[in-house]
Amino acid sequence: MSILIINIKELLQVRASHVLKVSGKDMKHLPTIKNAFLLMDNDTIIDYGSMDNCKNITADKTIDAKGKLVLPTWCDSHTHIVYAGNREQEFVDRINGLSYVEIANRGGGILNSAKTLQNTSEEDLYSQSIQRVKNVIKLGTGALEIKSGYGLTVESELKMLRVIKRIKENFPIEIKATFLGAHAFPESFKNNKKGYIDLIINQMLPKIANENLADFMDVFCEKGYFSIEDTDTLLSAGKKHGLVPKIHVNQFNAFGGVALGVKHRALSVDHLEELELEDIEVLKESDTMPLSLPSCSYFLGIPYTPARQLIDAGLPLALATDYNPGSAPSGNMNFVVSTACIKMKMTPEEAINAATINGAYAMGISNEYGSISKGKKANIIITKPVPSYNYLPYAFGENNIETVIIKGRITA
Numbered sequence: 264m265s266i267l268i269i270n271i272k273e274l275l276q277v278r279a280s281h282v283l284k285v286s287g288k289d290m291k292h293l294p295t296i297k298n299a300f301l302l303m304d305n306d307t308i309i310d311y312g313s314m315d316n317c318k319n320i321t322a323d324k325t326i327d328a329k330g331k332l333v334l335p336t337w338c339d340s341h342t343h344i345v346y347a348g349n350r351e352q353e354f355v356d357r358i359n360g361l362s363y364v365e366i367a368n369r370g371g372g373i374l375n376s377a378k379t380l381q382n383t384s385e386e387d388l389y390s391q392s393i394q395r396v397k398n399v400i401k402l403g404t405g406a407l408e409i410k411s412g413y414g415l416t417v418e419s420e421l422k423m424l425r426v427i428k429r430i431k432e433n434f435p436i437e438i439k440a441t442f443l444g445a446h447a448f449p450e451s452f453k454n455n456k457k458g459y460i461d462l463i464i465n466q467m468l469p470k471i472a473n474e475n476l477a478d479f480m481d482v483f484c485e486k487g488y489f490s491i492e493d494t495d496t497l498l499s500a501g502k503k504h505g506l507v508p509k510i511h512v513n514q515f516n517a518f519g520g521v522a523l524g525v526k527h528r529a530l531s532v533d534h535l536e537e538l539e540l541e542d543i544e545v546l547k548e549s550d551t552m553p554l555s556l557p558s559c560s561y562f563l564g565i566p567y568t569p570a571r572q573l574i575d576a577g578l579p580l581a582l583a584t585d586y587n588p589g590s591a592p593s594g595n596m597n598f599v600v601s602t603a604c605i606k607m608k609m610t611p612e613e614a615i616n617a618a619t620i621n622g623a624y625a626m627g628i629s630n631e632y633g634s635i636s637k638g639k640k641a642n643i644i645i646t647k648p649v650p651s652y653n654y655l656p657y658a659f660g661e662n663n664i665e666t667v668i669i670k671g672r673i674t675a
């Protein structure tokens with residue numbers, strides 16, 4: 264089936280298909296066409312341009328987008344959207360004065376979510392998770408990275424990854440799965456950290472590879488979690504099974520994790536709330552995408568990634584939600600884009616680039632997603648009538664998405 268969108272007030276993020284990411288000054292530029300049309304055939308974008316050149320084009324369905332913007336769907340490249348239960352009690356504990364780290368040290372945090380997930384059936388985990396997936400699609404997300412990491416046992420990590428696989432099979436959006444068994448040390452391995460790392464390497468990884476359950480390997484490289492040496496060992500082990508590295512790094516402390524990520528040619532280094540000059544220098548020599556999670560900074564009240572420093576140094580930046588029960592219980596990419604503008608001083612052009620093409624790069628899919636390009640997947644947002652694209656981040660908290668098209672089908 265073909266869909267033609269006509270009279271588009273402004274078509275955003277129009278790029279040649281070979282552009283895989285944008286960096287530095289180029290992030291300030293968002294290529295657009297005013298008074299445009301867009302043509303999709305089945306799941307693919309096949310043509311676009313000015314309305315002046317739309318005269319002889321017909322399609323099975325025509326949508327009039329007068330007064331509305333059209334842009335690629337958001338690419339949310341860092342989520343933990345598969346989880347069981349919630350952690351609203353910890354939210355209240357933080358309001359009453361405890362820090363995220365103090366809560367974690369008392370056995371809350373990731374271990375709290377792991378306990379709940381271990382006691383939740385695969386079926387129940389799937390139904391809880393798909394509610395969130397359905398919601399984020401309505402909010403304009405068309406590609407999603409999903410991590411394991413609340414299992415922390417062989418059985419429960421596999422349970423999480425099988426749920427991710429099932430979501431992938433049953434939903435039209437693009438999904439990439441990340442194995443994050445190294446998210447925290449389980450209580451039973453508190454005094455035997457090497458034992459847990461051995462379990463990941465010798466038990467979890469071979470099974471995951473055997474069932475083809477993950478694309479990427481992630482590690483929470485942080486004080487009190489996995490050290491530089493642990494992360495190095497784990498990423499190397501993941502690579503042997505074909506898993507591309509990514510890291511949670513510099514969330515609370517900067518101690519060389521970014522350089523380690525670059526050494527491993529990580530696809531992205533994520534969080535970066537704490538950043539040293541040497542981190543920026545090392546990233547300049549790499550293809551690794553720095554990735555920021557503003558909703559986590561907002562929710563925990565920790566610093567925001569210094570986006571200006573990264574972009575002004577000529578680097579690219581991707582934005583994602585970090586959707587998880589502890590540090591960012593929201594999968595709203597529109598809020599992420601707004602918050603990046605409001606709190607990180609990114610321009611709307613930079614934020615939209617970071618949430619589309621650069622997010623796609625951070626999932627290794629920017630050859631097919633993240634821009635309006637001929638031959639790319641027809642993943643499209645049509646907004647409500649709005650004055651300009653600046654209005655999208657400006658009107659924070661307002662839902663300005665009217666229609667979401669995923670792989671050429673109207674989905675929301």
Ligand SMILES: N=CN[C@@H](CCC(=O)O)C(=O)O
Nearest residue numbers: 372373483559585587589590
């Ligand atoms: N920092 C590590 N992992 C998650 C939070 C996990 C949790 O608190 O449940 C994050 O990216 O923020």
Ligand SMILES: [Zn+2]
Nearest residue numbers: 341343511585
């Ligand atoms: Zn995370």
